[in-house]
Amino acid sequence: MSRIVCITGATSGIGRACAERYAQAGDDLIITGRRAERLQQLKQQLQDQHGVRVHALHLDVRDRASVENAFQALPAEWQAVDVLINNAGLALGLQPLHEGNPDDWDVMVDTNIKGLLYVTRALAPGMIGRRRGHVVNIGSTAAKDTYPNGNVYCATKRAVEALSEAMRIDFLPYGIKVTAVHPGAVETEFSIVRFKGDTHRAAQVYQGFQPLTPADVAEVIFYCTSLPPHVCINDLVLTPTAQANAHFIHKQS
Numbered sequence: 001m002s003r004i005v006c007i008t009g010a011t012s013g014i015g016r017a018c019a020e021r022y023a024q025a026g027d028d029l030i031i032t033g034r035r036a037e038r039l040q041q042l043k044q045q046l047q048d049q050h051g052v053r054v055h056a057l058h059l060d061v062r063d064r065a066s067v068e069n070a071f072q073a074l075p076a077e078w079q080a081v082d083v084l085i086n087n088a089g090l091a092l093g094l095q096p097l098h099e100g101n102p103d104d105w106d107v108m109v110d111t112n113i114k115g116l117l118y119v120t121r122a123l124a125p126g127m128i129g130r131r132r133g134h135v136v137n138i139g140s141t142a143a144k145d146t147y148p149n150g151n152v153y154c155a156t157k158r159a160v161e162a163l164s165e166a167m168r169i170d171f172l173p174y175g176i177k178v179t180a181v182h183p184g185a186v187e188t189e190f191s192i193v194r195f196k197g198d199t200h201r202a203a204q205v206y207q208g209f210q211p212l213t214p215a216d217v218a219e220v221i222f223y224c225t226s227l228p229p230h231v232c233i234n235d236l237v238l239t240p241t242a243q244a245n246a247h248f249i250h251k252q253s
């Protein structure tokens with residue numbers, strides 16, 4: 001039976017790969033992101049290739065009123081969301097805390113923590129009312145281990161981990177599953193965003209080992225949401241085979 005799957009940050013990387021994976025399985029999709037043109041192109045592509053229904057929400061998850069309005073205004077046929085994938089997120093900068101840019105901190109906290117909360121607050125009551133739903137929060141190995149200069153980004157992902165635990169407890173009486181998925185190094189636009197368009201520096205992050213692809217992560221997320229109703233993966237870490245944790249990546253020179 002097809003589901004309605006809502007993916008935040010579907011215009012790139014892991015979110016886009018999830019949209020493709022769920023569409024391939026015949027699920028209908030609500031896709032969100034700030035880049036309207038990419039969103040429309042993806043919607044068209046998924047509809048044409050997989051024959052699924054796609055609803056595109058052009059929004060910035062940091063904008064609370066816009067998130068509330070967008071989900072309140074969902075047409076009736078889109079309201080019964082089965083799976084929410086809180087994926088929209090980013091890192092900005094990689095400096096010691098005492099040299100960090102507070103504007104970057106605001107964007108990371110507002111997107112990775114507050115945006116995730118706003119979207120969950122908009123969709124969870126419907127899941128609870130229906131006694132059916134699954135929230136997948138994208139954390140990171142950065143949630144598990146703080147690495148040098150990672151400070152605020154690591155803190156936001158630690159918060160995602162804590163909020164996943166909190167949701168699991170609060171939603172427990174209603175049968176809502178909550179899964180935190182923590183990827184290690186995945187080659188996406190993540191490092192280009194972190195290094196503010198410095199593609200050379202971004203590429204170096206993934207040199208000397210085989211990183212995960214967005215499709216690898218999407219496959220794992222899809223698996224987590226395809227288990228029998230009584231089975232829930234609560235917390236899952238996946239890394240490239242060459243990566244032990246946030247600190248150790250075995251690179252060939």
Ligand code: NDP
Nearest residue numbers: 009011012013014033034035060061088089186188189190
């Ligand atoms: P990308 O930069 O490729 O994709 C990030 C997505 O988030 C884009 O679709 C972007 O869309 C969206 N996004 C960012 N800010 C906002 C916002 N304010 N409102 C709405 N959408 C937003 O990176 P990844 O795919 O790698 O990142 C996805 C998630 O995975 C993030 O939460 C990241 O922290 C996490 N992660 C990534 C890892 C990696 O190594 N790549 C490892 C572990 C976790 P748009 O710009 O159009 O708004």
Ligand code: 8X3
Nearest residue numbers: 140141142184185246
């Ligand atoms: C993204 C992975 O190691 O760059 O969360 O923080 S890392």
